[in-house]
Amino acid sequence: MQIGYKLATEQYGPGELIRQAVAAEAAGFDFVEISDHYHPWLDEQGHSAFTWTVLGAIAAKTSRIELVTGVTCPIMRYHPAIVAQAAATLQLVSDGRFVFGVGSGERLNEHVIAPGWPAVRERHAMLREALEIIRLLWSGGYRSYEGRYLRLEDARVFDLPDRLPPIAVAAGGPEAARLAAELGDGLFATEEKPQLVHHYRAAGGSGPRYAEVPMAWAPDEADAVRNAHTYFRWALSGWKVMSELPNPVNFEAATATVREEDIRGRFACGDDPGRFVEVARPFADAGFDRLVLMNAGPDPDGFMDFYRTRLDAELRALGT
Secondary structure, three states: OEEEEEEOOOOOOHHHHHHHHHHHHHHOOOEEEEOOOOOOOOOOOOOOOOHHHHHHHHHHHOOOOEEEEOOEOOOOOOOHHHHHHHHHHHHHHOOOOEEEEEOOOOHHHHHHHOOOOOOHHHHHHHHHHHHHHHHHHHOOOOEEEEOOOOEEEEEOOOOOOOOOOOEEEEOOOHHHHHHHHHHOOEEEEOOOOHHHHHHHHHOOOOOOEEEEEEEEEOOOHHHHHHHHHHHHHHHHOOHHHHOOOOOHHHHHHHOOOOOHHHHHHHOEEEOOHHHHHHHHHHHHHOOOOEEEEEEOOOOHHHHHHHHHHHHHHHHHHHHO
Protein backbone atom coordinates (compact mmCIF):
# COMPACT_ATOMS: atom_id res chain seq x y z
CA MET A 1 0.00 0.00 0.00
CA GLN A 2 1.29 3.44 -0.97
CA ILE A 3 -0.08 6.66 0.50
CA GLY A 4 -0.31 9.99 -1.32
CA TYR A 5 -1.20 13.55 -0.41
CA LYS A 6 -3.67 15.57 -2.52
CA LEU A 7 -2.52 19.00 -3.65
CA ALA A 8 -5.70 20.99 -4.26
CA THR A 9 -4.98 23.63 -6.90
CA GLU A 10 -8.48 25.01 -6.29
CA GLN A 11 -7.82 25.60 -2.60
CA TYR A 12 -4.27 27.01 -2.49
CA GLY A 13 -2.05 29.28 -4.56
CA PRO A 14 0.98 27.94 -6.45
CA GLY A 15 3.62 28.86 -3.86
CA GLU A 16 1.66 27.15 -1.11
CA LEU A 17 1.16 24.03 -3.23
CA ILE A 18 4.92 23.78 -3.77
CA ARG A 19 5.54 24.24 -0.04
CA GLN A 20 3.00 21.53 0.79
CA ALA A 21 4.64 19.11 -1.64
CA VAL A 22 8.01 19.61 0.05
CA ALA A 23 6.36 19.09 3.45
CA ALA A 24 4.60 15.95 2.21
CA GLU A 25 7.93 14.46 1.18
CA ALA A 26 9.33 15.21 4.64
CA ALA A 27 6.24 13.66 6.27
CA GLY A 28 6.82 10.34 4.50
CA PHE A 29 4.15 10.34 1.81
CA ASP A 30 5.00 8.22 -1.24
CA PHE A 31 3.53 10.63 -3.78
CA VAL A 32 1.64 13.86 -4.23
CA GLU A 33 -1.35 13.99 -6.55
CA ILE A 34 -2.33 17.36 -8.03
CA SER A 35 -5.54 18.38 -9.73
CA ASP A 36 -5.36 19.96 -13.20
CA HIS A 37 -8.15 22.55 -13.39
CA TYR A 38 -8.91 25.82 -15.10
CA HIS A 39 -11.59 26.80 -12.56
CA PRO A 40 -12.06 25.93 -8.88
CA TRP A 41 -15.16 23.98 -7.92
CA LEU A 42 -16.43 26.87 -5.77
CA ASP A 43 -15.67 30.57 -5.78
CA GLU A 44 -14.88 30.31 -2.05
CA GLN A 45 -11.87 28.18 -2.92
CA GLY A 46 -10.45 31.05 -4.94
CA HIS A 47 -7.49 29.45 -6.77
CA SER A 48 -6.64 27.56 -9.94
CA ALA A 49 -2.93 27.73 -10.81
CA PHE A 50 -1.47 26.16 -13.95
CA THR A 51 -0.62 22.67 -12.78
CA TRP A 52 2.34 21.99 -15.08
CA THR A 53 4.24 25.04 -13.87
CA VAL A 54 3.67 23.99 -10.27
CA LEU A 55 4.80 20.43 -11.03
CA GLY A 56 8.06 21.64 -12.55
CA ALA A 57 8.82 23.64 -9.41
CA ILE A 58 7.94 20.69 -7.17
CA ALA A 59 10.24 18.44 -9.18
CA ALA A 60 13.08 20.90 -8.60
CA LYS A 61 12.46 21.19 -4.86
CA THR A 62 11.97 17.49 -4.03
CA SER A 63 14.10 14.41 -4.55
CA ARG A 64 12.13 11.28 -3.65
CA ILE A 65 8.37 11.78 -3.77
CA GLU A 66 6.42 10.76 -6.90
CA LEU A 67 4.35 13.35 -8.78
CA VAL A 68 0.92 12.39 -10.11
CA THR A 69 -1.67 14.37 -12.06
CA GLY A 70 -5.14 13.67 -10.76
CA VAL A 71 -6.22 14.08 -13.48
CA THR A 72 -5.38 15.80 -16.78
CA CYS A 73 -7.94 15.86 -19.58
CA PRO A 74 -6.10 15.48 -22.94
CA ILE A 75 -9.05 15.84 -25.30
CA MET A 76 -10.09 19.53 -25.45
CA ARG A 77 -8.37 22.27 -23.43
CA TYR A 78 -5.12 20.38 -24.07
CA HIS A 79 -4.42 18.59 -27.34
CA PRO A 80 -2.80 15.23 -26.57
CA ALA A 81 0.35 16.27 -28.47
CA ILE A 82 0.89 19.08 -25.97
CA VAL A 83 0.51 16.98 -22.85
CA ALA A 84 2.54 14.15 -24.39
CA GLN A 85 5.40 16.64 -24.63
CA ALA A 86 4.71 18.08 -21.16
CA ALA A 87 4.60 14.67 -19.49
CA ALA A 88 7.79 13.51 -21.18
CA THR A 89 9.58 16.68 -20.08
CA LEU A 90 8.35 16.38 -16.51
CA GLN A 91 9.50 12.77 -16.39
CA LEU A 92 12.97 13.96 -17.38
CA VAL A 93 13.25 16.88 -14.96
CA SER A 94 11.86 14.80 -12.07
CA ASP A 95 14.32 11.95 -12.70
CA GLY A 96 11.56 9.47 -13.49
CA ARG A 97 9.14 10.33 -10.68
CA PHE A 98 6.07 11.25 -12.72
CA VAL A 99 2.80 9.31 -13.12
CA PHE A 100 0.48 10.73 -15.78
CA GLY A 101 -3.12 10.56 -14.57
CA VAL A 102 -5.62 11.25 -17.37
CA GLY A 103 -9.39 11.28 -17.75
CA SER A 104 -12.27 12.44 -19.92
CA GLY A 105 -12.57 15.70 -18.01
CA GLU A 106 -15.16 18.01 -16.51
CA ARG A 107 -17.16 20.68 -18.28
CA LEU A 108 -16.02 23.07 -15.51
CA ASN A 109 -12.56 23.23 -17.10
CA GLU A 110 -12.96 22.19 -20.73
CA HIS A 111 -15.83 24.46 -21.82
CA VAL A 112 -13.55 27.51 -21.59
CA ILE A 113 -12.34 26.96 -25.16
CA ALA A 114 -16.01 27.00 -26.29
CA PRO A 115 -16.30 23.87 -28.49
CA GLY A 116 -19.43 22.56 -26.75
CA TRP A 117 -19.48 19.71 -24.23
CA PRO A 118 -19.75 16.22 -25.76
CA ALA A 119 -21.79 13.41 -24.26
CA VAL A 120 -19.90 10.91 -22.12
CA ARG A 121 -19.68 8.26 -24.86
CA GLU A 122 -18.08 10.75 -27.21
CA ARG A 123 -15.66 11.89 -24.51
CA HIS A 124 -14.57 8.32 -23.94
CA ALA A 125 -14.01 7.88 -27.68
CA MET A 126 -11.97 11.09 -27.70
CA LEU A 127 -9.94 9.87 -24.71
CA ARG A 128 -9.17 6.66 -26.57
CA GLU A 129 -7.86 8.64 -29.53
CA ALA A 130 -5.87 10.91 -27.22
CA LEU A 131 -4.18 7.96 -25.54
CA GLU A 132 -3.36 6.46 -28.93
CA ILE A 133 -1.76 9.76 -29.98
CA ILE A 134 0.26 10.02 -26.76
CA ARG A 135 1.52 6.45 -27.10
CA LEU A 136 2.33 7.08 -30.75
CA LEU A 137 4.38 10.18 -29.99
CA TRP A 138 6.17 8.41 -27.14
CA SER A 139 7.26 5.69 -29.56
CA GLY A 140 9.58 8.24 -31.19
CA GLY A 141 9.98 9.79 -34.61
CA TYR A 142 7.64 11.97 -36.63
CA ARG A 143 4.06 10.83 -36.30
CA SER A 144 0.67 11.57 -37.84
CA TYR A 145 -2.78 10.42 -36.78
CA GLU A 146 -6.20 10.74 -38.37
CA GLY A 147 -9.00 10.01 -35.93
CA ARG A 148 -12.68 10.79 -35.90
CA TYR A 149 -12.18 13.53 -33.31
CA LEU A 150 -8.45 14.24 -33.05
CA ARG A 151 -5.67 14.68 -35.58
CA LEU A 152 -1.92 14.90 -35.55
CA GLU A 153 0.36 15.99 -38.38
CA ASP A 154 4.11 15.36 -38.58
CA ALA A 155 4.72 15.80 -34.85
CA ARG A 156 7.67 14.56 -32.86
CA VAL A 157 8.54 14.75 -29.16
CA PHE A 158 12.31 15.14 -29.26
CA ASP A 159 13.07 14.82 -25.55
CA LEU A 160 11.84 11.39 -24.50
CA PRO A 161 12.87 9.72 -21.24
CA ASP A 162 14.34 6.22 -21.26
CA ARG A 163 11.51 5.19 -18.94
CA LEU A 164 8.21 6.66 -20.06
CA PRO A 165 5.72 7.92 -17.45
CA PRO A 166 3.08 5.36 -16.49
CA ILE A 167 -0.43 6.44 -17.49
CA ALA A 168 -3.23 5.99 -14.94
CA VAL A 169 -6.68 6.37 -16.51
CA ALA A 170 -9.60 7.71 -14.47
CA ALA A 171 -12.74 5.62 -14.47
CA GLY A 172 -16.22 6.08 -13.08
CA GLY A 173 -17.76 3.12 -14.89
CA PRO A 174 -16.95 -0.13 -16.73
CA GLU A 175 -16.15 1.39 -20.14
CA ALA A 176 -13.45 3.70 -18.77
CA ALA A 177 -12.11 0.91 -16.53
CA ARG A 178 -11.66 -1.31 -19.58
CA LEU A 179 -9.96 1.57 -21.41
CA ALA A 180 -7.57 1.92 -18.45
CA ALA A 181 -6.65 -1.74 -18.84
CA GLU A 182 -6.24 -1.54 -22.62
CA LEU A 183 -4.31 1.72 -23.08
CA GLY A 184 -3.22 2.68 -19.58
CA ASP A 185 -0.78 1.42 -16.99
CA GLY A 186 -3.02 1.97 -13.99
CA LEU A 187 -6.48 2.93 -12.77
CA PHE A 188 -7.64 6.15 -11.08
CA ALA A 189 -10.95 6.61 -9.23
CA THR A 190 -12.70 8.87 -6.75
CA GLU A 191 -15.19 6.33 -5.39
CA GLU A 192 -14.71 3.10 -3.46
CA LYS A 193 -16.46 0.93 -6.06
CA PRO A 194 -15.16 -2.66 -6.16
CA GLN A 195 -16.71 -3.09 -9.61
CA LEU A 196 -14.28 -0.57 -11.08
CA VAL A 197 -11.32 -2.68 -10.02
CA HIS A 198 -13.18 -5.80 -11.15
CA HIS A 199 -13.76 -4.44 -14.66
CA TYR A 200 -10.17 -3.19 -14.82
CA ARG A 201 -8.73 -6.56 -13.84
CA ALA A 202 -11.17 -8.52 -16.01
CA ALA A 203 -9.96 -6.54 -19.02
CA GLY A 204 -6.35 -7.46 -18.24
CA GLY A 205 -5.35 -4.48 -16.08
CA SER A 206 -2.63 -5.27 -13.57
CA GLY A 207 -1.16 -1.86 -12.70
CA PRO A 208 -1.48 0.37 -9.64
CA ARG A 209 -4.95 1.53 -8.64
CA TYR A 210 -5.33 5.08 -7.27
CA ALA A 211 -8.29 6.34 -5.24
CA GLU A 212 -8.98 9.59 -3.39
CA VAL A 213 -10.03 9.24 0.26
CA PRO A 214 -12.04 12.17 1.74
CA MET A 215 -10.63 13.44 5.05
CA ALA A 216 -10.81 16.64 7.10
CA TRP A 217 -8.35 16.94 9.99
CA ALA A 218 -8.60 19.42 12.85
CA PRO A 219 -8.17 19.04 16.64
CA ASP A 220 -11.83 20.00 16.95
CA GLU A 221 -14.21 17.90 14.87
CA ALA A 222 -16.65 20.78 14.41
CA ASP A 223 -13.90 22.91 12.84
CA ALA A 224 -13.04 20.09 10.45
CA VAL A 225 -16.66 19.61 9.43
CA ARG A 226 -17.22 23.34 8.99
CA ASN A 227 -14.18 23.76 6.77
CA ALA A 228 -15.02 20.73 4.64
CA HIS A 229 -18.59 21.96 4.23
CA THR A 230 -17.46 25.44 3.19
CA TYR A 231 -14.81 24.42 0.67
CA PHE A 232 -15.37 20.76 -0.28
CA ARG A 233 -19.12 20.18 -0.30
CA TRP A 234 -18.88 19.81 -4.10
CA ALA A 235 -17.33 16.38 -3.49
CA LEU A 236 -20.74 15.01 -2.44
CA SER A 237 -22.42 15.89 -5.73
CA GLY A 238 -21.30 12.69 -7.47
CA TRP A 239 -19.42 12.24 -10.72
CA LYS A 240 -22.45 12.57 -13.01
CA VAL A 241 -22.98 16.07 -11.63
CA MET A 242 -19.32 16.97 -11.22
CA SER A 243 -18.52 16.27 -14.87
CA GLU A 244 -21.44 18.26 -16.30
CA LEU A 245 -21.69 21.65 -14.55
CA PRO A 246 -19.92 24.57 -16.27
CA ASN A 247 -18.93 27.05 -13.54
CA PRO A 248 -18.39 27.48 -9.78
CA VAL A 249 -21.74 29.27 -9.48
CA ASN A 250 -23.47 26.11 -10.71
CA PHE A 251 -21.72 24.02 -8.07
CA GLU A 252 -22.79 26.62 -5.50
CA ALA A 253 -26.40 26.05 -6.50
CA ALA A 254 -26.08 22.26 -6.81
CA THR A 255 -24.63 21.91 -3.31
CA ALA A 256 -26.91 24.38 -1.51
CA THR A 257 -28.73 21.55 0.27
CA VAL A 258 -25.60 19.69 1.44
CA ARG A 259 -25.60 19.68 5.24
CA GLU A 260 -22.77 19.39 7.73
CA GLU A 261 -24.12 16.01 8.78
CA ASP A 262 -23.73 14.88 5.15
CA ILE A 263 -20.07 15.87 5.36
CA ARG A 264 -19.68 13.83 8.56
CA GLY A 265 -21.11 10.80 6.78
CA ARG A 266 -18.66 10.99 3.88
CA PHE A 267 -15.46 12.52 5.31
CA ALA A 268 -13.27 11.38 8.18
CA CYS A 269 -13.45 14.49 10.39
CA GLY A 270 -11.58 15.43 13.55
CA ASP A 271 -8.44 13.78 14.92
CA ASP A 272 -9.48 10.20 15.74
CA PRO A 273 -7.23 7.86 13.72
CA GLY A 274 -9.85 5.14 13.99
CA ARG A 275 -12.36 7.18 12.01
CA PHE A 276 -9.78 7.95 9.32
CA VAL A 277 -8.96 4.25 8.95
CA GLU A 278 -12.68 3.46 8.87
CA VAL A 279 -13.21 5.77 5.90
CA ALA A 280 -10.10 4.50 4.08
CA ARG A 281 -10.80 0.79 4.58
CA PRO A 282 -13.52 0.41 1.90
CA PHE A 283 -11.11 1.76 -0.71
CA ALA A 284 -8.48 -0.83 0.26
CA ASP A 285 -11.13 -3.57 0.40
CA ALA A 286 -12.28 -2.57 -3.10
CA GLY A 287 -8.78 -3.29 -4.42
CA PHE A 288 -7.15 0.13 -4.52
CA ASP A 289 -3.47 0.07 -3.53
CA ARG A 290 -2.63 3.79 -3.88
CA LEU A 291 -4.65 5.82 -1.38
CA VAL A 292 -4.68 9.60 -1.96
CA LEU A 293 -5.52 11.49 1.24
CA MET A 294 -7.65 14.53 0.35
CA ASN A 295 -7.56 16.76 3.43
CA ALA A 296 -10.47 19.20 3.56
CA GLY A 297 -9.49 20.47 7.00
CA PRO A 298 -8.15 23.98 7.70
CA ASP A 299 -4.55 23.08 8.65
CA PRO A 300 -2.42 21.18 6.08
CA ASP A 301 0.66 21.11 8.31
CA GLY A 302 -1.31 19.78 11.27
CA PHE A 303 -2.77 17.10 9.03
CA MET A 304 0.67 16.04 7.81
CA ASP A 305 1.95 15.77 11.37
CA PHE A 306 -1.15 13.76 12.29
CA TYR A 307 -0.50 11.46 9.34
CA ARG A 308 3.17 11.00 10.18
CA THR A 309 2.69 10.27 13.89
CA ARG A 310 -0.71 8.59 14.13
CA LEU A 311 -1.99 7.42 10.77
CA ASP A 312 0.78 6.22 8.46
CA ALA A 313 1.26 2.71 9.85
CA GLU A 314 -2.47 2.10 10.23
CA LEU A 315 -3.22 3.00 6.62
CA ARG A 316 -0.34 1.00 5.23
CA ALA A 317 -1.56 -2.02 7.18
CA LEU A 318 -4.77 -1.96 5.12
CA GLY A 319 -2.74 -3.32 2.23
CA THR A 320 -1.59 -6.45 4.06
